[in-house]
Amino acid sequence: MSITVSNISKSYGKVTALTDISFDVKPGELFGLIGPDGAGKTTLFRILTTLLLADKGQAVVAGYDVLKKYKSIRNSVGYMPGRFSLYQDLTVEENLNFFATIFGTTIEENYDLIKDIYVQIEAFKTRRAGKLSGGMKQKLALSCALIHKPKVLFLDEPTTGVDPVSRKEFWEMLKRLQQKGITILVSTPYMDEAALCDRIALIQDGKILEIDTPKAIVNHFPKSLYNIRANDMYGLIESLTNYEHTYSIFPFGEFVHYTDKRESIDTESLKAYLVSQNLTDIYIEKTQPTIEDTFMELAK
Amino acid sequence: MKDKNVIQVEDLSKMFGDFAAVNSISFHVKAGEIFGFLGANGAGKTTAMKMLIGISSPTSGKATVAGFDVYKEAEFIKKNIGYMSQKFALYDDLTVKENITFFGGIYGLSKKQIDQKRCELVDELGLQEVTNSLVGSLPLGWKQKLAFSVSLLHDPKIVFLDEPTGGVDPITRRQFWEMIYKAAHNGTTIFVTTHYMDEAEYCDRVSIMVNGKIEALDTPKKLKEQYKTDTMNDVFLKLARG
Structure with a gap:
């Protein structure tokens, strides 16, 4: 398994963010966490990327325990948070170079992996990240999350607030990354994007409502x-x-x-x-x- | 009632240097209509909306909103419209009650009117138990429904909704639309932007902006016929990349 989540719970004071969450993501799978704002998706991403500790439960990512082997996980995963988190006052190229260097690699070494995405913003490589349009920021963030060739890619609401055309293009990019063998965990509030995943977990109020393939989930609908x-x-x-x-x-x-x-x-x-x-x-x-x-x- | 135009726009443009963010758009919106204002990110929707709500002056062209001129009577426009967006709606660090009182005051309602409106609104939304809770502590869906009701406090002729349902769960999103239908049924004109194409279908008429221009404007049914597809999503995909 690329990701194994077992009975994870997390509270912030009196507010319960996650209750007893368990699921697996297989190697090479495109797995969707589908749920509205406030469902607990970001908390789960932060636990799996070792940025937050769970109150209860275990999780293993890319073969490493989130608690004991957090440094190994950080070298093996790419994470694109929901909020744009690159350096606004570095240029496009400087940001990419920075992330490559941090992970002990170079842009050239893994250029193949990001080429499809990066060519779309390469014309603006001397522009500061803060001055990019939303769509371009999104492509730069994805390039930076991929530059160290991660085994598992975490994308937290990459398409929120994005128009339908850009959303479609983004999902086509994800499919191509999946074909290169990268396991992808992606969250979205858009239910129509669920159909594009191999399997999905429907999540609301910190609880998983159901996990299955999109087709099977639809078949479970109990009524005419x-x-x-x-x-x-x-x-x-x-x-x-x-x-x-x-x-x-x-x-x-x-x-x-x-x-x-x-x-x-x-x-x-x-x-x-x-x-x-x-x-x-x-x-x-x-x-x-x-x-x-x-x-x-x-x-x- | 339905024949009267509450928004009238002719050749309206807004330039930023050499760049035409809004490039000579013309359209009208009838009283009581639900008008969907769609377009890709960067197509010029927000710039156009800012001119219509009186906070940005056009470079050229004509526009009247609720009968007032966008150049000379912007302050009257502001008194006669409601506005809410996903990004800014209510103050998170004020309570439900305080927000209602604050916005009621801003809109020039008397204390008595505010008290009455507040009771009605709290009843209708079922917020009795949280009137003294901070708005920041409410679920997003509740906040958005409350924000919509607050934008209607002063019985505006038109309400502008800028992506009001982004990220909201599917049930609440629909309850929100039921509120929109109700307001339209009572004669309020609704001007709404959204990235959910199923919501585009809920509109009486829809315009689609591409690179600063309005490329299509009709009922969802006629747009689907014109572009020979079954969904507004496909209409959008065919148009929005020019």
């Missing part, structure tokens, strides 16, 4: 799910909230996602109810649940 649309979204949500058979109802793009309390659902009577609520242009169809549906069901 329906897309419903009508002329007036607000009216539709109100009406379904007051419907006696409603189990759950969430806006989902142009539809609402609806589940029913009953075993089998009679869409005609549901439609008749919505008509009686003065809604028109009613459309009901069965649909496939997404990771987000499953997350909301588990988090309820």
Whole structure:
């Protein structure tokens, strides 16, 4: 295993950040920690990168115990924190050189690994890091996290606040790194990115809700799910909230996602109810649940 | 009501030196509409929004917001709009009650009005037990819902929301949108930016900015038809890199 986490708990005073967390990440796996702000993702990253001590439990990263072999771990992992943590007043090239030197290597030695990413910012190599755009900072931070050829890469919310196009490009970069044999643990609040991981852990309030492949997690959704649309979204949500058979109802793009309390659902009577609520242009169809549906069901 | 334009923008530009951050954009937003203002990072959304809320003067072009001119009547604009963003919304080191009182005061409400609004708001959000807690101690989702309610304290005609749901859990994100629907239903115009493309689908109309220009503007349904895709995410991916 590249990462083994066993019964890790952590509190800050009265606030519990992590409760009895256990999971494994296999060598070469792209593993996602999926959960909103405040779920405990950053605390877990800081424990696994030896920057914070857990209250309870054990963790092994790249074959080393986080407590006893923390120095070996620091040489074997790359860590890109959620907040931009490079030196703002060093240039792009100086930052990269700095991190290479710290780890006893050179840019040239591992250039192959970062080439794809670094060429996109190389034109700005004399610019100070603090003056880069968000997307460029992200690429520089990733280059710096990779320059010592880590076995395991930790990426804490690398795409938060990033637009959909840049997010897509970032995930394509991750896939290429994975093909080079690097194990990746990545966290994200974007549920659509979960589908791009080999396996994911859904995490909320310091607890793991479920661990599996994205496909299996979606298959565990316990109910039949329906897309419903009508002329007036607000009216539709109100009406379904007051419907006696409603189990759950969430806006989902142009539809609402609806589940029913009953075993089998009679869409005609549901439609008749919505008509009686003065809604028109009613459309009901069965649909496939997404990771987000499953997350909301588990988090309820 | 819906036919009246509460935001009217014509050939609006903002230059930083030689760089056109906003390059001659034109659009209007109708009263009670939920208007999605999308674009990649660096496309010019924030610069455009700053001009519309009266804190940055345009280089050229015309714009009125809530009936007031962005050049000459910026102070009136500020009184007639609400604003919240992911980065700045409420003071973490004031309590829920103090934040409401503070913003109510800023918006010029009387003490009596503030007391009444506070009771309504605390009831509606179910915050009875935390009215005297520091806002910094609340979960992000609660904070964002509270911040949205606070931005509506003075019954503004328009509320500007800059990535209001970033990082918020999926259930709270939806509860937040239900609040948006309710406000729009009551006649408040909503001007919102987001990186969640499913939220783009919740908007009545959506504009997509690319390199300082508005490249597309229509209902989500028509945009999907025009770009021959099933999702707003694909529309965005097709457009946003120019």
